[in-house]
Amino acid sequence: MSDPYHHGNLRTALIERAIEIMDKEGLEKLSLRGLARDLDVSHAAPLRHFANKADLLQEIAQTGVERLIAASQSAGDLKPGLDRLRQTMNGYVLWATENPAYHHILRNPDVMRHASDDLKSSVDKFASMQWEDITVAQMNGWRPDEDPRLLYLHLISLTAGTAIVLTDPMYRAVVGRELDNADIKGSISIFLDGA
Amino acid sequence: MSDPYHHGNLRTALIERAIEIMDKEGLEKLSLRGLARDLDVSHAAPLRHFANKADLLQEIAQTGVERLIAASQSAGDLKPGLDRLRQTMNGYVLWATENPAYHHILRNPDVMRHASDDLKSSVDKFASMQWEDITVAQMNGWRPDEDPRLLYLHLISLTAGTAIVLTDPMYRAVVGRELDNADIKGSISIFLDGA
DNA sequence: GACATATGTTGTCACTGTAAACATTATTCG
C-alpha cells in the first residue's frame, strides 16, 4: 500500500505544488526536479506529464487566464460599457494580488513565446472585451472626444501597472504597504470618473 | 601581444556585453559562463569582478537608475510641479523602451532582494521626486481635491504599466505595435490634463 | 489472459553558478 509505483494524480499534484511554490517563493525558485522531490517521485517523472518546464507553466497560465476572465465577469451579466469596464479593471487587479503566481507566469517571456493557440485566444478574448467596453462607454458619453486607441493604451497600462506595483517587490518598497482595496478602486476611479 | 593573460578591462566589458545580451535576447538568456565565452576568458574569470550573478545585475541596475534620473531631468532645472512630473513620466517610459535591459533588471526579484543601499537610495530618490511633484502640482490647482496617496499610486502604476505594456511581449501582442511617442504622451496626458 | 498504453525510474549529458587552489601579471614599497 505504501509507496505505490504510480502516484495517482501526479499531473494535478505538480500544478498545485508549482503554484504553491511560486506564490511563496517566486517563479525563480521553481524547478521540475524540486517539484519531483516534493512529491516523492523520481526526477524525470514530471516529464511524462509536461514536455518541458515552459509547458507546465503554460498550462498554469491557461487556467490562470480562465480564472481571470471568470473573475472579471463575476457579477454576471453586465452589459458592455463603463460599469463592466470598472469591474474588469478592479477584478484584474484583485486577481493579480490574490494569485500573484498566475499574474507572474503570464508575463514570463518563455511562456508567452511558445504560447498555445488556446492561451493566445483566451488573452485576446479578454483584451477585446475591454476594447468593446471602451467604445460603448464612449458612445454613452464617457470621454467622447478622446482617441479610443489612447484610452485603450491607458487602460491596459493602468491595470497592468497597478497589478505590478502591488505585486512587484521593488514597487512595493516604493509605494508602501498600507494600501487597501478601496485605494485601488480610488486610483482606478481617477481614470474612469474623469477630473 | 595576442591573447594577453589579463583582459585589460574585463569588468566593463562584462557589463557592456551583458546589456547587449539582455537587450537582444532577454534576461533569461544571460549566463556568466556565456559572457566569459563571448569575451574569450575562462569561465570563472567573471567571478573576480562580481561575487555572483545577482551582483553583476545589481551593478547594472545601479547605473540604470542613475541614467533614469538623469534622463527624467534632462531638460535641466525644471521646478517641482506638473511640468516636471510630465517630463519625468515621459522620460521614464522613454528610458524603459530605449533600455529594456535596465528596466527589466530593476524588476528582477533576485536583484532587488539583495539590493545595495546605494541602489535602494537611488530608487527612493526617484520616488520622492515624484511625490514632491504631486504635492506641488496640487498646491497649484491640479486635482486639488484628490487624495495625494491615490494620485501617487495612480502615477506610479501608470508609468510602470505603460513601460511594461510597451516592453513586455505579452502586452505588446495585446496592444499592437503601431504606437509612437505621441501616443505615449497622449496617454499620459489623459491623467495629467484631466478630463 | 495477452497485449498496448500510460506512467515511473534510472542513467546520462550538457549546461549553469560557485568555490578552492593555483598561475601570472601589476603595483607598491623597502
Next chain:
DNA sequence: CGAATAATGTTTACAGTGACAACATATGTC
C-alpha cells in the same frame, strides 16, 4: 631596482538544473 603583495585569470571540481533515452511496472482493453 627588486622583492613582497595585490589584482586578475586559469584549472579543477562539485552540486543543481532541464532534457533525453532505455528500461520497468502498472492500467486498461480486446
